[in-house]
Amino acid sequence: MRIGVYVCHCGRNIADVVKVRELVEFAKRLDGVAVARDYKYMCSDPGQELIVRDIKEHNLDRVVVCACSPKMHEKTFREALKRANLNPFLFQMANIRELCSWVTQDHEKATEKAKAYLKSAVERVKLHEELEVRRVRINPRVLVIGGGIAGITASLLLANSGVKVYLVEKEPTIGGKMAKFDKTFPTLDCSACILTPKMNEIKDNPNITLLTNSEVIDVKGYVGNFKVKIWRKPRYVREDVCNSCFDCIENCLFEKPEFPSEFDEGIGKRKPIYIPFPQAVPPVPIIDPNTCMWLNGKKCSRYCMEVCEPKAINFDDRGEEIEVDVGAIIVAIGYDLFDARKIERYGYKKFSNVFTAIEVERMLNSSGPTGGEVIVNGKRPERVAIVHCVGSRDEGNRVYCSRVCCMYSIKLARLIRERTNAEVYNFYIDVRAFGKGYEEFYKKALEEGIVFIRGKVAEITDHPINDYEKSEVEKGRVIVVAESTLSNSIVRLPVDMVILSVGMEPPKDLEKIKRLLKLSTTPDGFLAERHPKLDPVSTTTEGIFIAGCVQGPKDIPDSVAQAKASAGDALTLIERGEIELEPSVSEVDKEKCSGCGICVPLCPYHAISMVRYNGRMRAEINPAMCMGCGVCASSCPSRAIKHNLYTTEQIRAEIRALLA
Amino acid sequence: MRIGAIVRIVPDLVMGIEIEESEIVPFKYVPNERDEHALEEAVVFKEKTGGNLEVVGIVDDELRDDEAMEEALALAYAKGADSLKKIVLNRRTFDRREVARAIADHFKDYDVVMVGIQSIDSFAGYLGGILSGVLGYSYVGGVVGVDYDGGLIVQKELGGGVVGKFRVKTPAILGVVSAERPITFVPLVKLRQAMKEMKVEEIEVEVPDMGGIEVVRFYEPEKPEITLLEGDVEELADKLVEVFKSLSLV
Amino acid sequence: MILVFGEEFERDVTYELVALAKRLGDYKVVVSEDFDDIDGDVIRVERLNWKVVKELHDRFKPEGVLFANAPSGMDLAPKLAGITGIPMVTNVIKLENGDRFKATSLTYGGKVLVDLEVDKPSIFVVNRGYYDPNEGRGTPKVERLDLDFEDDVELIEVVKPEEDVDISKAEVVVSVGRGIGDESNIELAKELAELLNGVVAGSRPIIDQGWLPKSRQVGRSGKTVTGKVYIALGISGATEHVEGVKAKNVIAVNTDRDAPIFRIAKVGVVADVNELLPVLIEKLREIKS
């Protein structure tokens, strides 16, 4: 065996503390070491060239570099080995910077420790074997889960570049939360006006298969080769033949809408057969099996069926399971709103004066249940309080800032002021107007006479403590109590209407999606990105990308930007056609495997399955899904699982050398 | 300004006492409440004048190590006494004349000495007043406040909420009834620290026998029974007038 | 001979001392103010200070000296005892003459009585309220003595309580509670207090309602009354209140005969304050006039 050992000075980082020369001399005396050198910057081109030259000239078959953390430059040096036609895995790094020179000023101790690491690396590398990088083909189709603005944007970008996209939406229409808004900040342009053209594009794009009222129920496979099962729930109206005349809705047994409309947050009503909103995509009605008389086994003449010319009504719809193969998946399932009932003292659902912001969005929307009128207890409010940070920045509920609430609160304030001329009070902790044009939007609100009181609302009560308040409460008002922290006083403000600016939460479906796609979440409950700054749209699972609020609260511009980024990443992957797989994975020796199955649930990447082998059940690791964490190898009672780059022998050699 | 303050311990009436014909048997002792006021006033006076405060515990031999004495001195130390002394009387006596004579020599070096006007177990004297007689110092009792404007100005209760201001020559002894501010609470942590740190100079003195007062017996006063008056208003008013008369209110 | 030193600041106590002295034998009364109704030999001096006391004591060589347990008595008595070394008994509530004096003293916060025999000559500091002042009244035979000794203690100012009285020091306190009904009845209580030379006070609810100022509150968060008589009108006697009642005699009026205030009362009257007060006031007015 001929090992080359290279000690890096890292400028003065290492050399100032560790006695580099002494280390080189030490290396030279080690068994199997053919060459030992030091150099100022091993990672520099001349440094790398030194190694390449030595491999060729001295016929080296193993290389050890004593420098920084392998996280920094392992890849660099492996590439160098490759250039010298040596298998890149016959290489080991010893970290003598972070672990030696950076943790002490003591030259002796640092040098002694560096020697131990050096020797340990030498002993280990002797046991390294040649490993081969493998390649797999990539299916050029993409699945987008979630049809909100993020899912729509990502789908359109992909489809327009010629990629075949499956867009799955669990609701009967795409559009997501954005479809419910009246105006968008900071431009106050109509939400529907900018969203509906995009929705129609989805409908019309031949590269997009739109599956509304559908949910992903199973995902198998790995990057480039996912097999996805989708459950299309029964709609009872055939999308392929419906001509969107809506005669069915018109002629329903229920002459008036009387069931709370999901789309209108319960403020408006709908019939059992309905279309969520006029611009819904697909523009096809849906029958709610919970409220439809016929589907509940009750008597009904089924006028809907009778009047439908294209015969689109199908009460026999049982739903269907659809299977698709894709190479990448984009998760864009959005967010849920914080349930304001959890903060009892704010009186949501207790006082008829208290609303959540999204309810008010629907009220303000001209196609909404009140036709754009703001109505509280049958009349226009004269004084309105907007409570910021409901559920947000609160360790008892959601610790993070939801980012959009300040701006949408200001937006609602301005819209309400404009439509009702009411006095509007914003109770806030900090106004976070960080985006382009946002500060200007906030200034405009101030200019319009909207009052901002700095102080989180302590409670909303109908318990008056003086005569003035008593008479105000009799007018049907509630009292907002807060400390005005800038004036150091306690404010008790009787108002007609309270709007709770509820924050964003991870969507309830995320648990299921997380399980299906083997994804992880950050402590706030949203999906974890691979790197918070440098890789914000990838996940820890290869081939799966994130778009929109499922990664964390965002406003529309940020959601759109991220959707485009994730579509771009997916495109890059597909364009490659095939991918290389790290060989540092685990393997099962099926002869040794006892079939106990302990490893199967332990694998965080679900890469292990039980297969029949010579008539017995044995574990098998899918090398494409294995991320090389080694949990299976360390837990196998029969020692049948071997991690290619962390064999027991290698680790033992390393430890033995360290302890010697 | 050399300021002295006297602290004494007395039977704890809260814990109860046993009354025997020839003696009173306490369960426990506590610092004498009036002396706690005297000490507080002495601390206030020290703060006002920047003087030196020496607190002197007076205790008889039997109780020389009683924890109440320890507590009284520790409280004084915690509140800011500059030095502590403990005068141990070689025998117990109820007669304050005897006490005054026994301790007089040790009170010659002060400008002002504060002492509780009386201790609850006393029936034979006001220690401060007698001591002033023995030493030839000025004396004021019923003190509720002390000021200093180069000379001593003492506030004394004259009854019915009226207060008299007196200019008093030094050296003087002041019998304090209540300090001008409430007794400061000393937290346990400070009290323990004081007990650990304080140094007490112990002085033993002999008590002269002056005689002249002989205890015949101790006994409990009869408990006044409540007289409950009922009847019509006219009658009741008459009875009440009689009660007022008996109390010489009319 | 008994030498009585009159009380300079609470002069009415002087009569009680005279009443006692009368029972003990020959006596002379020393006063520093004009009294025209003290029974017996009165020596009028310009000032009463320890030098005057010492001088008169030396001059008359009495077998007993009486002082009042009052502002000037409590200063002068111990000073005299200190100078002369003669025995002194304080907190005296009973005194008899014989070969030796037989004195009874009230001590241990009123929990213990002690009977003493005291050699002559001796000094006694007598508590108030045990001898009938009327017995001390009569026609005086006044002799003026010109003794004006410089003193080491000089009165420079008398400070009366500012606008409001200090109830904790008042001898007679008429105190009202919720049983008084409405605010107008406070006036009746004030009138009663005036008739009895007392001051009016109240329990917390009365103060909280603003019917009386905070300075008049009796109880834990108010003041502790220590005078001679405490008259509780319509006060039930909650613990917090009773903590502040340390008067020697408590007279309570309440409709509820189980009211806890009766437990600390010497005299309890079961009646409605609002019915009783007008009648009582009427009767007291008659007596006064």
Added chain:
Amino acid sequence: MDMLLNRLKELTNNKYFQCIQCGTCGGSCPYGAYTPYTPRRMILAIRLGMVEDILNSNAQWLCTACQTCTSRCPSRIQITDGIIPALREKSLLEGKVPEELSTALINIMRYGNPFKESPMKRDGWAKELDFEVPTMMKKKSAEVLLLPECFGAYHRRCKQATKALAKVMKILEVDFAILGREERCTGDHVRLCGEFALFEDLMEKNMKVFRKYEFKYIVTHDAHAFNALKNFYGLNVLHHSQFLHDNLEKLKGMFNELDYTVTYHDSCYLGRKNGIYEEPREVIRSIPGVRFVEFKRNRENALCCGAGGGGIWLDSVMREFVKVRPAEDRVREAKEVGADVIVTGCVLDIPMFEDALKVTGLDGEIVVKDIAELVLEALEGG
């Protein structure tokens, strides 16, 4: 200052640094409108090194330890058990203590109770009963240790509740005993007032007594004692409402009808601090004839009676700032919901509300009862 900061770090788990100055505390505080320093301002002033300003304002004493701010604080900062006691401790060490409180603390230090009562008389209430309540000293072991705490043992009105509880236990044939003269203050108010050394001293002495005897659990009707024993002493303790609830099946069979409209006051240290809301309500509801109404502000939003954390000895301080006491507001609220009986979960509430009834002129219309008193009344036939 360093000592204060160290104490703050210890008591708030370093969290007081995390205050985002939102003001939820101030808006939630029953004294928020009156105090010169809401908790938020206190934290701000501490950060700015203006601690003496807080202490001189006396705001640190203007807190009834009701836990509302703490339970609502979005940054989860221990205000009630942390910021306030730390500031109070500094006050104590500087000798700035309100007189009433000072007296109470001296008495607790000397006699183990704030009333300057003899420890020998701690079982005085039991002697007023027509049956003998056994002491642990005699019995050595019992299933239940009944702990009246200072107010329940000495306070004339609160004693009635203690006696009622003992009677109920007797009717239920519970094997119970008391500590009698061996009992002393458990010290929850002392701790909340910042006298930590005294609290620890009391705890140490009490634990010595507890360890001498065998019992399954302690029952107390003092919510502060309950809190201290549960969360600081780490003992097995039941609030008497829990105890009554545990015995509800048996009690139900014995209840007579009562003709009352009852509202229940959630005491802070039962509810907000220890999450006990339903047991007392279920007990009350199970008495036949009783109409149960809720206060408008109930459970975690209930208003404090004003007695906690030494508040019962801080009346004079509070009077300087506050026009209407919380207890007064509370009894008016009871009237508003049409109650003729306020049932309390803590004995300290009783004198607070009875006083408030007098001040508001509602005495005669509304009465205050401990839950044990109500139960006893139902057992004895109304």
